[in-house]
Amino acid sequence: MKAVLFEKFQEAPKVATVVDPTPEEHGVVLKVEATGVCRSDWHGWMGHDSDIDLPHIPGHELAGVVEAVGKDVKNWKVGDRVTVPFICGCGSCSECHTGNQQTCLHQEQPGFTHWGSFAEYVPIHQADLNVVALPEAMDFATAASLGCRFATSFRAVIDQGKVSAGQWVAVHGCGGVGLSAVMIASAAGANVIGVDLDPAKLALAKELGAVAAIDGKGDVVEAIQEITKGGAHVSLDALGHPATMTNSILCLRPRGKHIQVGLMLGDHAAPAVPMPKIVGQEIELLGSHGMQAHRYGAMLDMVESGRLDPARLVGDKISIDAAPGALMNMNKFQSIGATVITSF
Ligand SMILES: [Zn+2]
Ligand SMILES: [Zn+2]
Secondary structure (H helix, E strand, O other): OEEEEEOOOOOOOEEEEOOOOOOOOOOEEEEEEEEEEOHHHHHHHHOOOOOOOOOEOOOOEEEEEEEEEOOOOOOOOOOOEEEOOOOEOOOOOHHHHOOOHHHOOOOEOEOOOEOOOOEOEEEEOOHHHHOEEOOOOOOHHHHHHHHHHHHHHHHHHHHHOOOOOOOEEEEEOOOHHHHHHHHHHHHOOOEEEEEEOOHHHHHHHHHOOOOEEEEOOOOHHHHHHHHOOOOEEEEEEOOOOHHHHHHHHHOEEEEEEEEEOOOOOHHHOOOOOOHHHHHHOOOEEEEOOOOOHHHHHHHHHHHHOOOOOHHHHEEEEEEHHHHHHHHHOOOOOOOOOEEEEEEO
């Protein structure tokens, strides 16, 4: 099959021909119809992720059609249109047994723990646990965009934040994760405030439902405290930076929830946290990372009913031949929509 392969970290990936994958007994092989290019793929290519063995094929935001099925798989057949969360559960650890595959102790991540979806075919483990059927009307590019940024935001807002109608929700950083969160929290009936440095992203946040947009260069905490008359009920750091994390905590009202969605890596791995406010005002600090397959139904129902429109967050559609360039430049261009590989 054709695939984007790199032999060394930080060396230009090539479009190469490699052996087709075969399914494990509990797994499937998918024919990839669309796969998003994500900053996490760039981190992997840079060598920031210790799970990766070389040579490697990146890609974890995927949708496609079942091509081959392992003998122990009960729920899937050749030809099914499907997607998967970027974190796949093992099915046998204590986290999986409580339905929390997103924190599985032996998790698999296509494009990290094994070869990913920048390829014509990709293997998926424990298919009955991890594979999700797509609604008829959903195109593959939109479906691919769900698996990482959109699903992570859905879990952050709905499952971790438990956002309800009328609450004030602040979203710090309006990239892919942040704009998804703006859309989802607005659909849940919250009053959403978007914060970013880029006026174009703030304008899109308002189009997607934000009732206010704040320039991140100003006094963000004061502005949110004023708009909300006392602070947000729930606030997300959708970027992953000490400055946005701090603003997110400080803009909350007493007993508010801060949700850390953006990854904090390298120099930002141990930020200074404003503990006096957390103790004195009983602030909750929550993490959010991915979303388990069995929670996709709730998200897909909101897409089918028209309350969520993830297609609005899809950007450029490119061919696999353009993928190496797109991957290497992922850290340079902050495009608004997600770039998706749709021809192979
Ligand atoms: Zn991703
Ligand atoms: Zn597990």
